[in-house]
Amino acid sequence: MLFEEVVRAYEKIESTASRLEMRDMLADLFSGASCDELKTIVYLTTGRLCPEFVDMEFGVADKQILKAIYEATRVDMGHLEALYRKTGDLGAVAAMVLMEKKQSSLFTESLTVEGLRAALEELSKKSGKGSQQYKSRTLAGLFHSASPVEAKYLARILVGKMRIGVAVMTILDALTVVFAGDENRQAVERAYNITSDIGLVAEILCTKGVEALKDLRVQVGHPLKAMLAERLGDIGDIMQKMGGRAAFEYKYDGLRMQVHIDKGAPEGGKIKMFSRQLEDLTPQFPELHHWILNAFEEEKGIIEGECVPVDITTGEFLPFQVISRRRGRKYGLDGAIEEFPVKLVLFDVLLSGDKEMIDLPFPERRKELERVIGPNERVDLSTILITDNTDEAQSFFMEALASGCEGLMTKSLADDSVYRAGNRGWIWIKYKKEYRSEMVDTVDLVVVGAFAGKGRRADTYGALLMASYNPEENRYETVCKLGSGFDDSHLSLLPEMLKPYLQKAKDRRVESIMEADYWFSPGLVLEIIGAEITHSPAHTCARDVLKEGAGLSIRFPRFTGRFRDDKGPEDATTSQEIVQIYRAQLKKT
Numbered sequence: 001m002l003f004e005e006v007v008r009a010y011e012k013i014e015s016t017a018s019r020l021e022m023r024d025m026l027a028d029l030f031s032g033a034s035c036d037e038l039k040t041i042v043y044l045t046t047g048r049l050c051p052e053f054v055d056m057e058f059g060v061a062d063k064q065i066l067k068a069i070y071e072a073t074r075v076d077m078g079h080l081e082a083l084y085r086k087t088g089d090l091g092a093v094a095a096m097v098l099m100e101k102k103q104s105s106l107f108t109e110s111l112t113v114e115g116l117r118a119a120l121e122e123l124s125k126k127s128g129k130g131s132q133q134y135k136s137r138t139l140a141g142l143f144h145s146a147s148p149v150e151a152k153y154l155a156r157i158l159v160g161k162m163r164i165g166v167a168v169m170t171i172l173d174a175l176t177v178v179f180a181g182d183e184n185r186q187a188v189e190r191a192y193n194i195t196s197d198i199g200l201v202a203e204i205l206c207t208k209g210v211e212a213l214k215d216l217r218v219q220v221g222h223p224l225k226a227m228l229a230e231r232l233g234d235i236g237d238i239m240q241k242m243g244g245r246a247a248f249e250y251k252y253d254g255l256r257m258q259v260h261i262d263k264g265a266p267e268g269g270k271i272k273m274f275s276r277q278l279e280d281l282t283p284q285f286p287e288l289h290h291w292i293l294n295a296f297e298e299e300k301g302i303i304e305g306e307c308v309p310v311d312i313t314t315g316e317f318l319p320f321q322v323i324s325r326r327r328g329r330k331y332g333l334d335g336a337i338e339e340f341p342v343k344l345v346l347f348d349v350l351l352s353g354d355k356e357m358i359d360l361p362f363p364e365r366r367k368e369l370e371r372v373i374g375p376n377e378r379v380d381l382s383t384i385l386i387t388d389n390t391d392e393a394q395s396f397f398m399e400a401l402a403s404g405c406e407g408l409m410t411k412s413l414a415d416d417s418v419y420r421a422g423n424r425g426w427i428w429i430k431y432k433k434e435y436r437s438e439m440v441d442t443v444d445l446v447v448v449g450a451f452a453g454k455g456r457r458a459d460t461y462g463a464l465l466m467a468s469y470n471p472e473e474n475r476y477e478t479v480c481k482l483g484s485g486f487d488d489s490h491l492s493l494l495p496e497m498l499k500p501y502l503q504k505a506k507d508r509r510v511e512s513i514m515e516a517d518y519w520f521s522p523g524l525v526l527e528i529i530g531a532e533i534t535h536s537p538a539h540t541c542a543r544d545v546l547k548e549g550a551g552l553s554i555r556f557p558r559f560t561g562r563f564r565d566d567k568g569p570e571d572a573t574t575s576q577e578i579v580q581i582y583r584a585q586l587k588k589t
């Protein structure tokens with residue numbers, strides 16, 4: 001099939017806003033193609049040459065495309081750039097100048113769909129020395145032999161923006177019309193949702209028919225579209241919606257991760273990780289790979305969870321922003337792995353060995369998840385509570401907030417609580433308070449220990465161990481590790497200021513679970529502000545008072561810049577006051 005035929009259809013599609021018309025135009029186009037061509041056309045219609053989860057780039061910048069248009073037309077570069085600035089669409093620029101130039105000349109050889117695919121594939125494979133020259137030459141050749149309309153879509157394909165307004169669902173509609181019939185529309189959509197590969201769906205429909213498509217199974221390496229949740233703002237309403245009984249899970253604030261495991265694959269290919277947007281996260285979190293392989297009991301499978309930043313020493317969850325500092329890193333990954341450690345908290349299993357799990361109700365999937373996962377240092381299971389009691393669910397919500405989670409994710413236990421890939425429904429309902437309690441007041445805490453600094457802080461301390469005062473027991477109880485809010489001058493002052501208090505071992509009045517690198521007798525008081533107060537197993541402030549085995553801790557503590565040298569250590573904020581701040585905070589939520 002000629003590329004010209006495809007772009008003529010695109011032109012028509014671009015000029016309509018009706019989804020039905022688009023569907024019919026696409027159906028016309030699809031029915032004239034061979035199965036190989038169809039696969040390519042379907043991908044091209046989405047502005048790609050492969051499924052969304054495959055990271056394939058042509059590696060050409062806008063400037064390079066303009067240059068190729070220049071090579072093909074010899075229209076002044078300044079003029080091309082001006083046109084691009086005006087339209088913001090390289091496709092429009094290509095079409096306009098080729099139109100002007102080619103009125104008098106004959107088009108050279110025609111471009112076929114398969115010829116275009118081969119050329120683009122070649123382009124994407126080239127990298128390294130000489131590749132830019134190769135790309136420029138190939139692009140110039142392509143634009144040279146393209147008609148104005150072909151050039152328009154060629155440029156748009158190269159930048160991945162088709163601008164014809166066709167949604168994936170419309171492509172599925174058109175495929176249904178041509179190959180499956182309306183009664184099979186759901187089967188077509190399901191196949192897409194469990195493979196995220198519209199080209200594969202088209203290929204199977206074309207080569208084997210709709211019955212073969214129905215046999216398509218969840219496969220390692222093919223990410224499923226994520227199941228989504230509805231939201232409600234009242235736990236009573238949620239309980240009612242769920243039929244009076246439900247599973248409540250902590251809602252972790254991190255990065256959703258679908259992990260594909262194949263222990264039999266060659267080294268380096270045993271784990272694949274996908275984001276909710278199907279981005280390949282595998283190279284970004286290499287330190288999790290062996291923990292996952294160790295935790296998972298079967299030979300292969302697909303599990304889903306949230307990748308959350310944690311403080312390794314305290315086990316506390318850190319805010320989502322921390323993980324974003326690791327995203328997309330190509331350089332300095334080793335440093336980032338150490339600086340921003342993460343944990344994978346699992347909440348679902350979609351394939352376990354050869355058992356496809358998605359059509360089983362949630363309780364069965366959870367049971368299988370608990371069977372197949374042996375939690376370890378970096379892999380855990382989501383905290384869950386199954387209840388029909390609204391008050392119990394409400395206190396579980398408070399606990400979730402106190403542990404640094406966003407709220408709860410409620411999951412139906414009903415027979416129809418299957419994993420609905422790519423669908424939002426009342427099977428999952430999220431419950432989060434948008435309002436996050438904040439510490440309005442500052443607290444004054446005592447420096448009782450310090451941790452060695454690294455890198456820029458090699459000459460000073462990396463973080464200080466801070467404590468509140470417990471007058472009843474005459475004890476200093478740790479509340480947080482403080483590393484932010486210090487400017488360079490503070491940092492260089494610290495060793496000198498703390499020198500008078502330095503001692504070989506922990507002061508006997510200091511209660512600490514953490515092992516600091518340096519210990520101080522309680523003396524220096526600093527003013528601190530934090531985001532909120534939460535339970536923490538790593539700190540001793542009011543330990544066991546509110547929760548067995550946990551103390552209170554300040555999340556994201558920051559030095560305000562005020563050294564409270566007007567205060568002695570016994571004038572510092574007391575542990576009892578920290579309890580009061582914590583309680584006031586809960587009332588606000």
Ligand code: AMP
Pocket residue numbers: 226229249250251252253254255256257276306347382409430
């Ligand atoms: P939202 O991003 O607010 O729409 O909430 C949905 C997201 O919550 C999911 O995509 C997951 O990334 C995340 N999440 C966190 N904890 C859970 C959990 N226990 N079960 C399901 N999703 C969760």
